[in-house]
Amino acid sequence: xxxxxxxxxxxxxxxxxxxxxxxxxxxxxxxxxxxxxxxxxxxxxxxxxxxxxxxxxxxxxxxxxxxxxxxxxxxxxxxxxxxxxxxxxxxxxxxxxxxxxxxxxxxxxxxxxxxxxxxxxxxxxxxxxxxxxxxxxxxxxxxxxxxxxxxxxxxxxxxxxxxxxxxxxxxxxxxxxxxxxxxxxxxxxxxxxxxxxxxxxxxxxxxxxxxxxxxxxxxxxxxxxxxxxxxxxxxxxxxxxxxxxxxxxxxxxxxxxxxxxxxxxxxxxxxxxxxxxxxxxxxxxxxxxxxxxxxxxxxxxxxxxxxxxxxxxxxxxxxxxxxxxxxxxxxxxxxxxxxxxxxxxxxxxxxxxxxxxxxxxxxxxxxxxxxxxxxxxxxxxxxxxxxxxxxxxxxxxxxxxxxxxxxxxxxxxxxxxxxxxxxxxxxxxxxxxxxxxxxxxxxxxxxxxxxxxxxxxxxxxxxxxxxxxxxxxxxxxxxxxxxxxxxxxxxxxxxxxxxxxxxxxxxxxxxx
Amino acid sequence: xxxxxxxxxxxxxxxxxxxxxxxxxxxxxxxxxxxxxxxxxxxxxxxxxxxxxxxxxxxxxxxxxxxxxxxxxxxxxxxxxxxxxxxxxxxxxxxxxx
Numbered sequence: 001x002x003x004x005x006x007x008x009x010x011x012x013x014x015x016x017x018x019x020x021x022x023x024x025x026x027x028x029x030x031x032x033x034x035x036x037x038x039x040x041x042x043x044x045x046x047x048x049x050x051x052x053x054x055x056x057x058x059x060x061x062x063x064x065x066x067x068x069x070x071x072x073x074x075x076x077x078x079x080x081x082x083x084x085x086x087x088x089x090x091x092x093x094x095x096x097x098x099x100x101x102x103x104x105x106x107x108x109x110x111x112x113x114x115x116x117x118x119x120x121x122x123x124x125x126x127x128x129x130x131x132x133x134x135x136x137x138x139x140x141x142x143x144x145x146x147x148x149x150x151x152x153x154x155x156x157x158x159x160x161x162x163x164x165x166x167x168x169x170x171x172x173x174x175x176x177x178x179x180x181x182x183x184x185x186x187x188x189x190x191x192x193x194x195x196x197x198x199x200x201x202x203x204x205x206x207x208x209x210x211x212x213x214x215x216x217x218x219x220x221x222x223x224x225x226x227x228x229x230x231x232x233x234x235x236x237x238x239x240x241x242x243x244x245x246x247x248x249x250x251x252x253x254x255x256x257x258x259x260x261x262x263x264x265x266x267x268x269x270x271x272x273x274x275x276x277x278x279x280x281x282x283x284x285x286x287x288x289x290x291x292x293x294x295x296x297x298x299x300x301x302x303x304x305x306x307x308x309x310x311x312x313x314x315x316x317x318x319x320x321x322x323x324x325x326x327x328x329x330x331x332x333x334x335x336x337x338x339x340x341x342x343x344x345x346x347x348x349x350x351x352x353x354x355x356x357x358x359x360x361x362x363x364x365x366x367x368x369x370x371x372x373x374x375x376x377x378x379x380x381x382x383x384x385x386x387x388x389x390x391x392x393x394x395x396x397x398x399x400x401x402x403x404x405x406x407x408x409x410x411x412x413x414x415x416x417x418x419x420x421x422x423x424x425x426x427x428x429x430x431x432x433x434x435x436x437x438x439x440x441x442x443x444x445x446x447x448x449x450x451x452x453x454x455x456x457x458x459x460x461x462x463x464x465x466x467x468x469x470x471x472x473x474x475x476x477x478x479x480x481x482x483x484x485x486x487x488x489x490x491x492x493x494x495x496x497x498x499x500x501x502x503x504x505x506x507x508x509x510x511x512x
Numbered sequence: 513x514x515x516x517x518x519x520x521x522x523x524x525x526x527x528x529x530x531x532x533x534x535x536x537x538x539x540x541x542x543x544x545x546x547x548x549x550x551x552x553x554x555x556x557x558x559x560x561x562x563x564x565x566x567x568x569x570x571x572x573x574x575x576x577x578x579x580x581x582x583x584x585x586x587x588x589x590x591x592x593x594x595x596x597x598x599x600x601x602x603x604x605x606x607x608x609x610x
Contacts, residue, residue: 152570313555319562
């Protein structure tokens with residue numbers, strides 16, 4: 001649309017970034033945290049800070065749970081077995097009285113008290129891919145827009161910066177802030193480019209059936225069950241409304257281990273428990289492979305005979321490999337930290353892109369009396385420091401709210417969530433009301449809240465750093481505390497730097 | 513002649529909405545062709561085409577903003593869209609659905 005290809009890409013890069021940067025930052029920030037979602041779970045639900053026993057419980061331990069679920073009218077009962085990153089059993093089913101989710105002690109199988117939090121896996125992680133807006137899949141689509149935008153930004157960014165690899169070595173820390181911001185944007189952009197491109201593309205590919213439904217609907221004539229059966233081997237059969245007892249679960253798990261050459265099951269699910277047509281399905285673990293393989297054994301529940309065994313075809317396996325690259329469910333701590341750091345690099349990339357837009361227009365907008373800069377600056381503050389403040393508010397609230405907290409019919413877990421949203425909203429208001437001080441003040445808030453979270457964790461659980469860094473099963477707690485303290489340090493240094501910045505006459509006038 | 517801002521709005525609609533429709537049509541056609549000709553099992557054809565859809569959409573988005581003539585952009589999108597959707601639906605009809 002512009003006279004040259006480069007100029008067109010420049011226009012596209014600028015406006016995609018300004019319009020979608022806030023959404024993109026939220027997705028990147030929550031995605032970065034999701035790398036450690038189960039560790040955040042341990043931190044936010046202290047009753048689950050348990051050591052993983054060497055022996056797993058016999059599957060028969062859960063027979064009473066399945067029978068209770070069947071009595072409550074559940075159609076699907078699921079248990080996820082414990083592993084290093086989640087050392088508890090996770091039991092779920094939908095009953096007539098609503099959804100049930102329980103964490104069970106890995107030693108005894110007894111239910112642990114409700115931690116009253118959505119924590120990492122049920123708030124931060126779903127926020128990353130759905131913004132927790134489930135109605136009509138709106139959240140998924142918005143995240144999809146952000147993902148496509150990131151791909152567009154990656155390609156157009158490379159086109160704009162033709163001298164990208166020489167610029168990678170240019171970092172003019174002593175020069176004007178605008179130059180510094182651009183250098184930081186370029187360095188993080190080049191450094192993270194392969195990761196950012198692949199992480200966005202793989203994220204989109206995970207939800208291909210939502211984003212491009214026509215592609216499966218057309219060849220399958222809209223028959224979802226048939227598609228699922230041929231693609232993932234999903235086995236279903238209708239219930240017959242005739243009661244029948246469940247065969248030995250231990251035998252089924254033993255059979256699964258035998259088929260998988262000794263590898264452990266990852267979860268066990270009973271469909272239509274108690275019915276004569278009930279099905280027990282056992283999924284194979286993928287903690288040692290990148291590919292999130294779909295290897296599921298289906299057993300006839302009353303007899304325990306194997307009904308169906310499925311292995312995905314090559315291209316479906318390739319899709320599961322791409323999904324695995326994104327989800328990083330395999331065990332590799334070094335890679336996990338690299339994902340976390342590259343995620344943060346992505347956050348810096350988006351934030352500096354915003355800052356560069358603001359700094360390049362500040363003078364011109366002030367001269368012309370345009371309102372664009374102050375508006376976008378408030379949006380940037382709320383999107384960048386604001387969501388960090390809100391996340392820390394979520395952690396602090398988690399340590400402050402009593403276990404039986406309830407307000408206006410909302411339980412503890414909902415209250416934590418509302419605190420997150422209210423704090424986030426407040427940071428936008430703060431940014432627009434106090435534009436001159438917003439960056440520095442929110443940096444101070446981050447520092448204070450991060451330290452408060454660490455101190456409150458110590459006071460309420462007794463797991464101070466001396467303890468959490470020496471006991472193996474508290475490693476995730478120590479790790480999270482250290483990251484919080486490092487964040488507090490960075491926020492303090494940023495705040496101090498901002499406080500000592502020479503007042504800029506244009507800036508002062510603009511916000512007057 | 514359209515004004516500057518309406519041209520931008522039209523281009524945005526063509527790029528985002530039109531590009532999406534064309535990408536979905538081309539990917540669906542790819543899946544249908546691979547399946548109907550027996551090149552791949554149906555599920556494999558769907559997965560491959562679904563993954564390609566994102567790349568097709570990305571290329572269309574970039575092209576939509578690089579193409580200088582708005583008229584050429586819109587007509588190309590309409591033609592490709594109609595042809596890909598029509599061919600995909602037609603082929604499925606021809607083999608009698610699933």
